Amino acid sequence: MQRREFIKITGMTALGVAAASSAVLPKDSQAAVDPGTDGDHTVATFCELCFWKCGVLAHVKDGKVTKIVGNPDHPLSRGALCPRGTGGTGLLYDPDRLKKPMIRVGERGQQKFKEVEWGEALDYVAAKLKDIAAKHGPESVAMFAHGFGGSFFKHLLNAYGSDNVGAPSYAQCRGAREVGFQLTFGTALGSPEVIDLENSRAIALIGSHLGENMHNTQVQEFAKAIERGAQLIVVDPRFSTAAGKARHWLPIKPGTDMALLLAWIHVMLNEGLYDRDYIEKYAVGLEQLKAHVADKTPEWASLETGLEASQIVDSIRVLAGARPAALLHPGRHTAWYGDDAQRARAMAIVNALLGSYGRRGGIYYPTKLGVPKYAGIPDYPHKFKPTPDKPKGKVYPFADESLAHGLRDASIPGTADYDIKAWLVYGTNLIQALPEPKKTIEAIQHLDLLVAVDVLPAEIVGYADVILPEATYLERWDDVVVTPYKEQYIAIRQAAVKPLYDSKPGWWIAKELANRLGLGAYFPWNDAAEMVKARLAAGKFDVDAVLKQGVALGARKPVFIEDGAPAVFATPSKKIELFSQQLADAGLDPLPKYTPPDEPGAGQFRLLMGRTPTHTFGRTTNNRFLSEVYSDNELWLNAQVARELGLENGTQVRVVNQDGVKSNALRLKATQRIRHDCVFMVHGYGHSAAGLNFAKGRGADDAALVTRIKVDPLFGGTGMSVNFVAIERA
Amino acid sequence: MNREKRYVMVVDTRLCVGCKACVLACKAENNTPDGFCRDWIVEDIWGLFPNLRAEIRSERCNHCSNAPCVDACPTGASHKVDGGIVLVDHDLCTGCKACIASCPYDARYVHPDGYVDKCTFCAHRVADGKTTACVAICPTKTLHFGDANDPQSEVAQLLASRRHKVLHPETGCEPNLYFLT
Amino acid sequence: MLPTLLEQTTTRVNAEIDPALHIWGWEIAVYLFLGGLVAGLLILSALLLWRPREQPPSRILQFAPLVALALLSLGMGALFLDLAYKLHVFRFYTAFRPTSPMSWGAWILVLIYPVAALSGLVALGPDARAWLLKKLPLGKVLAWAEGKRQALLGATLAGGVGLGIYTGLLLGTLTARIQWNTAVLGPLFLTSGLSSGAAFLLLFKLDEVDRHRLVRWDMLALVVEAVLIGAMLLGFANAGAAGQLAAEALLGGAWTASFWSLVVVMGIAVPLLLEGIEIKKHLPLVAVTPTLVLLGGLALRAVLLAAGQDSGFRMLP
Structure with a gap:
């Protein structure tokens, strides 16, 4: 520093400041170069x-x-x-995008296709669908979807005669939470979750890694709550980003969350930390609950969870101290251990005791705007056959969406109430999205038809008979979106640019297929833009304003009980059901019970998976722009354990699961940030699809390691964090 | 009164989740070439399991008041403009890289076209009365940009009311990137 | 007490910056070495040519300023190769930035050319002059220069000193690199330039007086170099965490082996020993000693250039 100053001073003196600043100095250019990325x-x-x-x-x-x-x-x-x-x-602008319709020429899975024109591809699909309807009935066609553009295809399939539409986002993701909260409060939470994080004074997260899971509004509110001084309790075997912000981090032994929850309930009831008035007014089953958790002491839970009893007591006191503006976050991806809906029940019960349902800073009653349907679309003429999404004779009494993996399993002949013979797959890579990928591939081999509508050549597309390249969301119109939320609004999707290559918007593909199937009456509009504008006009919206702003807001409606929202609970008792008679009647535990988890074998670790902020599972791992900041997943392993195994941070390793399935090589992250008994990786890596030129071979695929599942008896969800892996040097 | 401006960025490490939206928004706004970034996320972890502490920072050029890069530049390519923003004039830059070596924050890189490049505090946007691309995108409101010499500004008030630090004050560069802790 | 920082992750992966700075390679090491060598040559030749002689000086001394210019051109060529924006090289000469050693250097280099060229003419012996005048019409210039002999040699000396100091300051002012953040670097590079210059001249045939002087000056320079290196390490020892990091690189890190073997032992200790023996025993000169000194000088630049780039503030808590 001194030398820099020295040379500065000598330099200036030597020259004379005046001379220096006049003749010999260049112009001081002021303006910054405008990179010119503003649109016209x-x-x-x-x-x-x-x-x-x-x-x-x-x-x-x-x-x-x-x-x-x-x-x-x-x-x-x-x-x-x-x-x-x-x-x-x-x-x-992904160079790997699907560019033209293709029809398979090789064996399924060989990824050999010929490019065809749209007419030929659509004729082929329509002919097959007619044939299948005639031979097996239209209900033997199932659809798998993830993404808003799927609405046109669901409509098509319904018109065709099947309601077998499954999304892995249910049984493989948020289903358990929906079931648990619905059983307790009468309503599922949906997406966006109807939680008022921003006004919470205390928030507890269990395995929910907000900040790494980047649902925009939710993270905005999460940060706002922290800014306002909300207390944060994070229960996670991993020192997540959220844990880094927490007052209490509870590094729980995986699989023992239920023990913690029961102990929390025990403390709340014992210490009178719950909202007595609220429970008295709105809930049933307090006495049964009290008896149920009488022996679930923090000391007991401490032994199960590996947490200190004082930590368990302190954390729930902090949470309960802020009630009713206190929220035990319901979570989203909750398909962990097979008793997930019951765990969600326990979480719902904690929220009930906090009095947070219907309260500011808790869970709100959503409101939404109405938009009239497009006039003249006929009703579906059929009564749909019950979905065969479970093994023959099996009942999942509380499933209220189709199980995607169940529809897959029904494609293996003779295993379900009737066989699924064809799949229409819209925007979901079933190879990575469903557990037991071997079973998925087996099921595919039995199909008469597999049609994939997608933007990128993901693994599932490689197994398709016909590939229909869809335009991206920036190149197409979709239907109006109506979201139950704390503010009333509707929003539209409109094309920003024309579709690249020979890709087509989903609405066009669905409409063209409908025409070929004699179902044209179900798509009476010319294009989606016309349909959307007509719906908006019918709803008395200012169409031009909506086109300009992309959104229309409605009037503010009360969403909290204290603001006048009615305290409604759509359960059979019309009350919050701490004790669930529904479950008892179905022969299931009316109050959530703790079952100790399986222990990993020697040298094995429980495999946990999660998110990174920059990616949406495998859907974006080929996105070169996003990959600028995160391009490969890593295996998180406790640093001490890594030392014992002689593995250094950054070493390339593979994991091998209990059934001998070995992963791709991935980088080891030896870190203090995780317990000794589990490993963690970001989901969506280890692609093998030939066409994903960027993502192919990067990182490891956790889904391939999920060769075992534990099925939730309430709704058939697939608990997937039940696999154990050993680590070896790559 | 014609008060001199001092543009600063204030980063609230308590709120930052390290999502990297700032990094990508910057890349998109400034058309930064593949493999380069003008801002980035640093995550520090202190302690041993389970007694850990974390700090996440969104970092970039500090637009130092006593900027070593401006001093080191032999051609005047690196220069200061109104508000203390440090810019590189591409036409004057020889790519000698003295500025890169002079920067304690390693905020500069050689653009594939040959000149040295870095964060401009989105001076082209600021000139239009807009804030920077990273501040605009930030979902957690971690980032704040403004004139620290204006006592009414958000940044001045944050610095007046919150505990904060700069990185490596010992360099004497007087950096203008503040981290609320 | 604060727990220690155990894990740091960054998303930044900018080419030539991450994981460690590596903007400057062999080109700059060669440039700094040749710059130091030329500085030494200019200083020493000006000093040696200062005294009036009865006989023309040895051939290498006659040509020393011109040889220096040739080596300087090589060095500038290396510098040019390193520029990322070669088309803009002329921009060095559309500005003078008094705070920038790089700018000082650029201007010193062009000032040295005419001065050293004229000194070179003055230094030429009668044979060489006659030959040159046959080829080029430089009679008037030569006559003018001869009249200003002392002034020109003085200017050459000054140019050499300026150049020598500049090559040291260039890195020494880049205080963001902890390894370079030492006041010793400037004098060290200047001294090393002097010993390199002497060694270079010692590779050629010299008269006895000049040779003895050069050997003694070289030894003196090497001793001073050793002292300065010692001072640098002591300085690090008293400079807290940053100094510790800087010292580690040379005492127990990535650059320890090359620093001690190439710079200290090969470049300083062994030549000192050999020169001492040569003087004591009146042994005939061999090319080995000066070659070692020159290689040591190159190694000094290369090692410190690399170690410095490896030592940023980011490595400090």
């Missing part, structure tokens, strides 16, 4: 890098999308975006 216009639409549906503004310049920013008028984005939202260009 912007298009207001909503994002599909994940399924949260944030409003974005796409900047378009000379027919190209230059950048994507948050739409300040949209209630879910509030002008800001998560990292993925900026990455739409990486999807739109």
